[in-house]
Amino acid sequence: MLYDKLIFEISQKGRIAHDLKVETNNLKKALPKHLQRNNLDLPEVTELDVVRHYTNVSLKNFSVDKGFYPLGSCTMKYNPKINEQMANLEGFVNQHPLTPIKASQGSLKLMYEADRMISEITGMDKVGLAPFAGAHGELIGLYIIKKYHEVNGDFKRTKIIVPDSAHGTNPASASVAGFEVIEVKSNENGLVNVEHLKEILTDEVAGIMLTNPNTVGLFEKDILKMSELIHENGGLLYYDGANLNPLLGKGKPGMMGFDIIHLNVHKTFSTPHGGGGPGAGPVGVVKELRDFLPGPIVEKDGNEYKFVYPKHSIGRVGNFYGNFGVYIKTVSYLKTLGKNNLEKVGQLAVLNANYLKESLKDDYKLVYPQACMHEVVFDGLKDKSTGIKTLDVAKRLLDFNVHPPTIYFPLVVSEALMMEPTETESKETLDHYIKVLKQIAKEAKENPDILREAPHTTPVRRLDEVTAAREPKLKFKDL
Numbered sequence: 306m307l308y309d310k311l312i313f314e315i316s317q318k319g320r321i322a323h324d325l326k327v328e329t330n331n332l333k334k335a336l337p338k339h340l341q342r343n344n345l346d347l348p349e350v351t352e353l354d355v356v357r358h359y360t361n362v363s364l365k366n367f368s369v370d371k372g373f374y375p376l377g378s379c380t381m382k383y384n385p386k387i388n389e390q391m392a393n394l395e396g397f398v399n400q401h402p403l404t405p406i407k408a409s410q411g412s413l414k415l416m417y418e419a420d421r422m423i424s425e426i427t428g429m430d431k432v433g434l435a436p437f438a439g440a441h442g443e444l445i446g447l448y449i450i451k452k453y454h455e456v457n458g459d460f461k462r463t464k465i466i467v468p469d470s471a472h473g474t475n476p477a478s479a480s481v482a483g484f485e486v487i488e489v490k491s492n493e494n495g496l497v498n499v500e501h502l503k504e505i506l507t508d509e510v511a512g513i514m515l516t517n518p519n520t521v522g523l524f525e526k527d528i529l530k531m532s533e534l535i536h537e538n539g540g541l542l543y544y545d546g547a548n549l550n551p552l553l554g555k556g557k558p559g560m561m562g563f564d565i566i567h568l569n570v571h572k573t574f575s576t577p578h579g580g581g582g583p584g585a586g587p588v589g590v591v592k593e594l595r596d597f598l599p600g601p602i603v604e605k606d607g608n609e610y611k612f613v614y615p616k617h618s619i620g621r622v623g624n625f626y627g628n629f630g631v632y633i634k635t636v637s638y639l640k641t642l643g644k645n646n647l648e649k650v651g652q653l654a655v656l657n658a659n660y661l662k663e664s665l666k667d668d669y670k671l672v673y674p675q676a677c678m679h680e681v682v683f684d685g686l687k688d689k690s691t692g693i694k695t696l697d698v699a700k701r702l703l704d705f706n707v708h709p710p711t712i713y714f715p716l717v718v719s720e721a722l723m724m725e726p727t728e729t730e731s732k733e734t735l736d737h738y739i740k741v742l743k744q745i746a747k748e749a750k751e752n753p754d755i756l757r758e759a760p761h762t763t764p765v766r767r768l769d770e771v772t773a774a775r776e777p778k779l780k781f782k783d784l
């Protein structure tokens with residue numbers, strides 16, 4: 306089909322399109338002669354060709370703008386367009402990071418506001434904005450734990466406790482930071498087994514990494530007990546804030562005893578997550594750890610904003626000052642939402658997840674029957690006799706223009722289907738999703754091959770996912 310062709314294939318000599326924003330003459334003057342090329346093999350197409358090409362390519366992709374995207378653990382909520390517009394304001398976009406501080410007061414103010422808002426929401430004293438992703442925030446947090454013990458002359462603390470249900474980045478970050486990882490087991494209710502935690506606590510433990518709600522979508526109700534145990538033992542508590550969404554306006558990690566947190570603001574506060582970025586994983590700390598934050602942090606001095614390097618800072622962890630554009634969206638999201646509406650985010654996210662849980666439990670195997678928080682985990686289809694796997698269910702969903710939920714994570718559930726509807730989806734969308742999943746459960750009994758061969762309607766059919774990830778074909782042709 307003509308519109309399936311790539312732009313290089315429809316090129317015809319002499320066809321042109323114009324973009325008034327690109328001033329070729331000025332570019333030619335600005336660029337030294339030896340860097341200019343006249344024989345580029347570019348497609349020759351009209352503006353209409355270009356518009357159709359990119360529109361058609363974009364439709365081959367799946368995004369939260371196109372359909373429901375219930376990824377568990379990844380909070381793929383709709384990100385209001387106003388936040389993108391704010392991040393595109395000329396004054397922000399065109400500001401060079403080396404602009405003198407005096408001429409950057411507006412940007413520093415925004416960074417300071419992001420710090421203050423995140424601190425208030427999480428119950429921390431100060432937030433550093435440098436990390437570029439959740440996993441980066443984890444690493445920085447662990448370096449802070451390490452340096453804290455070193456400054457206290459406590460060099461034997463070489464171990465970090467991580468639950469068996471943790472996101473893979475947690476043990477990975479702990480290892481990269483040079484710690485030995487010890488696993489704490491979950492109990493039959495999907496929560497950290499506190500008795501096991503007591504058994505593995507020694508004076509070599511530097512701290513524990515937890516998410517709350519945890520990765521099976523359950524609130525760790527023994528968190529105060531755990532925090533007491535860790536603190537009495539001389540360790541610190543690290544909060545992986547990827548799951549903060551359901552707590553917004555309701556609970557603060559600081560009140561649960563956490564000493565260090567990171568947030569995935571690219572999930573919770575309005576930057577589309579996925580596709581590898583852009584992200585930000587700001588790290589917040591309690592007062593006692595303020596001096597260890599990576600520099601620079603923004604402080605207010607009278608009416609002026611300035612960069613400061615904390616006394617025991619673990620140092621710089623990236624170029625310049627973090628992913629500034631992401632923080633513009635964070636501040637814009639929080640200001641347009643308003644403080645009083647924050648808790649509605651958490652309430653609706655929890656309500657939506659429980660609606661899915663109750664509506665699907667007759668067809669899909671519920672792992673933990675108690676009320677969930679923002680996400681619910683099923684262990685595949687309830688009726689296992691059909692041989693249909695979670696992977697088949699996920700692939701079939703694509704035929705209904707629904708992105709599959711997270712599958713085969715967390716590892717503690719073997720056929721995991723992990724769904725996080727988020728607060729931004731309507732009842733009609735959830736009802737459609739439930740109807741589709743019920744139809745799939747019926748197909749598993751009546752026509753299982755349709756599931757084994759799915760997807761049927763996507764531009765490419767079932768892929769070898771390992772090869773697709775390891776050897777992606779990124780070029781249209783070998784140039």
Ligand SMILES: Cc1ncc(COP(=O)(O)O)c(C=O)c1O
Pocket residue numbers: 378379438439440441472474475516520545547548569584586
């Ligand atoms: C629970 C949890 N922790 C940490 C991360 C890592 O965050 P990032 O992908 O920004 O590195 C994720 C990512 O999805 C997560 O779900």
